[in-house]
Amino acid sequence: MLGDMDLCVTARALSKRYDNGVLAVDSVDLHVPRGQVYGLLGPNGAGKTTTLRMLVGLIRPTAGDATVAGHDAGSGESRRHVGALLDRFGLYPYLSGRDNLRVVARYCGLENRRIELALGEVGMTRDANRKYGTYSRGMQQRIALAAVLMREPAIVILDEPTSGLDPQGILDMRTLVQEMSRSGRTVLLSSHHLSEVEQVCQTVGVINRGRLVVEGPVSELKGAGSLIVKAVPIEPAAHVLRAIAGAGRVICREDYLVMTLDGVPVRDISRALVSSGVDILELRQQERSLEDVFFELTSRVEARTA
Amino acid sequence: MIETFRAEWLKTTRRPALWILLGILLSVLVFFVYLPGWWFFAHGPHGLLPAGTDVQQLKAEYYPRLIVPHFLSTMPSLMGAACLSLGVLSLGSDYAWGTIHTITSLPPGRLVSLAGRLTVLAAVVLGLDVFLWVVAWAVAMTLAGIDQASATGPPLQQMIAAVATTWLIGSMWCSFGVMLAAAFRQSVVPLAVGLLYLLVIEGLVFNLLGSMGGDLVRELEKLLPGPNAGALIGAFGHGYVPAGVQVPTALVGPWHAAEAVAAYLLLFCTVTAYLVRRRDPS
Numbered sequence: 035m036l037g038d039m040d041l042c043v044t045a046r047a048l049s050k051r052y053d054n055g056v057l058a059v060d061s062v063d064l065h066v067p068r069g070q071v072y073g074l075l076g077p078n079g080a081g082k083t084t085t086l087r088m089l090v091g092l093i094r095p096t097a098g099d100a101t102v103a104g105h106d107a108g109s110g111e112s113r114r115h116v117g118a119l120l121d122r123f124g125l126y127p128y129l130s131g132r133d134n135l136r137v138v139a140r141y142c143g144l145e146n147r148r149i150e151l152a153l154g155e156v157g158m159t160r161d162a163n164r165k166y167g168t169y170s171r172g173m174q175q176r177i178a179l180a181a182v183l184m185r186e187p188a189i190v191i192l193d194e195p196t197s198g199l200d201p202q203g204i205l206d207m208r209t210l211v212q213e214m215s216r217s218g219r220t221v222l223l224s225s226h227h228l229s230e231v232e233q234v235c236q237t238v239g240v241i242n243r244g245r246l247v248v249e250g251p252v253s254e255l256k257g258a259g260s261l262i263v264k265a266v267p268i269e270p271a272a273h274v275l276r277a278i279a280g281a282g283r284v285i286c287r288e289d290y291l292v293m294t295l296d297g298v299p300v301r302d303i304s305r306a307l308v309s310s311g312v313d314i315l316e317l318r319q320q321e322r323s324l325e326d327v328f329f330e331l332t333s334r335v336e337a338r339t340a
Numbered sequence: 341m342i343e344t345f346r347a348e349w350l351k352t353t354r355r356p357a358l359w360i361l362l363g364i365l366l367s368v369l370v371f372f373v374y375l376p377g378w379w380f381f382a383h384g385p386h387g388l389l390p391a392g393t394d395v396q397q398l399k400a401e402y403y404p405r406l407i408v409p410h411f412l413s414t415m416p417s418l419m420g421a422a423c424l425s426l427g428v429l430s431l432g433s434d435y436a437w438g439t440i441h442t443i444t445s446l447p448p449g450r451l452v453s454l455a456g457r458l459t460v461l462a463a464v465v466l467g468l469d470v471f472l473w474v475v476a477w478a479v480a481m482t483l484a485g486i487d488q489a490s491a492t493g494p495p496l497q498q499m500i501a502a503v504a505t506t507w508l509i510g511s512m513w514c515s516f517g518v519m520l521a522a523a524f525r526q527s528v529v530p531l532a533v534g535l536l537y538l539l540v541i542e543g544l545v546f547n548l549l550g551s552m553g554g555d556l557v558r559e560l561e562k563l564l565p566g567p568n569a570g571a572l573i574g575a576f577g578h579g580y581v582p583a584g585v586q587v588p589t590a591l592v593g594p595w596h597a598a599e600a601v602a603a604y605l606l607l608f609c610t611v612t613a614y615l616v617r618r619r620d621p622s
Contacts, residue, residue, distance in 0.1 A: 128356055
C-alpha cells in the first residue's frame with residue numbers, strides 16, 4: 035500500500051453529476067503513484083474524460099475531492115504542477131505554432147528559451163511558423179504537447195493521446211510518454227486502447243459506467259486471473275482446490291486443473307496441496323492480457339447493473 | 341497579471357477578426373460618413389434639398405471644427421456593434437476552439453485571465469477609437485484643405501471628452517459581448533442576440549415606441565444602456581439643423597448618462613466574472 039507521499043494524484047469518492055442529471059463519475063477513488071505512468075482505461079462514455087477534467091480543474095466535482103501534486107485539484111498551486119493535453123488540443127488556429135507556445139509561455143511567465151527547447155523536443159522547430167490551423171492532427175498534437183512540456187510539469191495528464199494518430203504518430207507518442215516517465219514525471223493517461231495501456235503503463239485503473247472497477251499494477255491485474263495446476267493424483271488435488279476457492283472456481287481439464295485465484299495467495303495453495311500428499315508437477319499463473327481482464331471486469335459490472 | 345495581459349494582447353492583436361472589424365469601420369467612416377456627404381454638398385444637385393437649406397453650413401459639418409458632432413452622429417452605433425462583436429468573438433471563440441480549456445488549466449486561474457482579457461479589450465477598443473478619430477481628423481483636414489476652408493478644430497478638451505465618450509460606450513458594448521459569450525459559451529448565438537438587441541430592440545423598437553410617446557416608454561428608456569449612450573453623445577451638441585427640423589430632447593443629463601453607461605460596463609464585467617468563475621467551461 036502506497037502512502038500519500040508516494041502518490042501524485044489521489045481522488046476520494048470523486049463524483050460528477052451534470053445539470054442534465056447524468057451521473058458521469060460515481061464515487062471514484064484514484065491512487066496514482068508518483069513517477070509512474072498510470073492508465074485510466076475504459077470504454078467510450080465511461081467517465082474518463084470527466085475524471086481528468088475534474089483533476090485539471092475544468093469541471094467542479096459534485097461530491098468527493100481530489101489532490102494533484104499534494105494540492106486540491108483545480109487550485110492555483112495544483113495547476114502550476116499539471117500539464118494537460120485534453121481531448122481537444124485547445125490552441126489558436128490563426129496563430130502559428132510558435133505563437134501559440136508564446137501565448138502559453140506568457141500566461142505561465144516562462145522565458146522564450148523554453149519555447150525553442152520544447153519545439154525541438156517534439157520535432158516541430160521547422161514547421162513552427164506555420165499557422166496552427168493548417169497542421170495535420172499529428173502536428174497539432176505535437177505543438178500541444180510542446181505547450182505541456184515547456185512548462186516542465188511534475189504531472190502530465192493526457193486524454194486519449196493516440197486518438198486519431200497514424201501508426202507512426204502512435205509510436206512517437208508512446209516513446210514520448212516513456213521518455214517522460216524516465217525523466218521522473220508522473221503521467222496519467224486515459225485510453226480505450228488496451229494494448230497501448232499495456233505497453234506504457236505501470237498502473238491501471240479500469241473505469242466503467244462512471245465507477246472505478248479495479249485499480250492496481252498492470253502485472254498484478256494480468257496475473258490475478260487463474261492458476262494452472264498439474265498434480266498427481268488429480269482428484270485429491272481438485273478436492274483441495276475446491277475447498278480453498280469453492281467448487282465453482284475450479285475447472286478440471288484433461289490432465290490439469292484451472293483455478294480462478296480471486297485474491298487467494300499462490301503460496302497458500304501450494305502449501306495446501308503439498309500437505310495433502312499431492313505431488314505438484316506444475317503450478318503456474320495463467321498469463322492473461324489486459325484485454326481479458328478489462329472485458330471480464332466490465333462485463334461483471336454490466337451483469338451487476340443489468 | 342502583466343504576463344496574462346501580454347498573453348491576451350498577443351492573441352487579440354494577431355486575430356484577423358480585429359483587423360477586419362477595423363477595416364469595416366474605417367471604410368464606413370471614410371466612404372460613408374465623410375466622402376459621399378461632402379461630395380454631394382460640394383458638387384451634388386442642391387435642388388433636392390429643402391428650400392432655405394444653407395449648403396455651406398452643411399458642408400462645414402465635414403470640416404475639423406464640427407468633427408465631434410459629425411463623428412458622434414453616426415459612428416458610435418457602428419462602433420458599438422463592432423465592439424460587441426469583438427467582445428463576443430474574444431471569449432466565444434475560446435469556447436468554440438476549446439482554448440478555454442487550455443487557459444483555464446493554466447496557473448493564472450479563471451478570474452485573472454478574465455481580468456487580463458477585459459483589460460486588453462479595453463485597450464484595443466481605445467486604440468480602435470483613437471485611430472478612427474485620427475482618421476476622421478485627417479479626412480476633415482483634407483476636405484477643409486480642398487475647399488480652402490478653416491482647418492481650426494474644436495477645443496482640445498472637447499476632443500478628449502469625445503474620444504473618452506466613444507471609448508466608454510465602445511467598452512460597454514464590448515463587455516456586453518463578453519458577457520453574452522460567457523452566458524452562451526459560444527460565439528454564434530451571442531453574436532446574433534447581441535446585435536439583435538443593439539440594432540433592432542434598442543435601435544428600432546424603442547425608437548419607434550419612444551416617438552409614439554408614452555411616459556412609461558421614456559422612463560424605461562432611461563434605464564437602458566443604448567438611450568443613455570445616446571444621451572451622452574447628445575450632450576456634445578449637433579451640427580447645422582435646417583429650419584423646421586426638430587432636435588429630440590435628451591432623456592437624461594450627461595452626467596447621469598455617463599454614470600449609467602459606466603455602471604452598465606461594471607455590471608457586464610461583474611456578471612461575466614460570476615459566470616466564468618461559477619460555471620464549468622464545458
